[in-house]
Amino acid sequence: MLQRIQTIYLLLVVIVNGALPFWVYLWTDANGAAVYAESDVLYSALFIASAILAFITIFLFKNRKNQFVLNRLNMILNLFLLGFFVYRSLVLSGEINISEKGIGMLLPVVSIVFLVLANRAIKKDEDLVKSVDRLR
Structure with missing residues (x-):
């Protein structure tokens, strides 16, 4: 069942968190x-951990509940990463006036959006399976 839409969303998270932070600058x-x-x-450790977690989640298609929970854990990990970026850009002295923020600081937001879309698709699959079980 790797042909589901949530697999595509999770592959996009793997690309966004596994490859793009090393090609686009953060600031x-x-x-x-x-x-x-x-x-x-x-x-780099948080980006790689998020990419690995999304890659592992792809292959848990037989256990949709674990897939859903791991996606939520990955969202929390990306929120921590986003929090570190906000802390770095706002709290450190002189950084507001001196440095320029890059597109790489938005990568956790993009991956959170894809993880939410994947969780919606997983929930839809779970509801479909439950509705079919009621008919038996």
């Missing part, structure tokens, strides 16, 4: 140099 520092996810261990 530029005071010197104008682009900062990527690989320059900070915390950011």
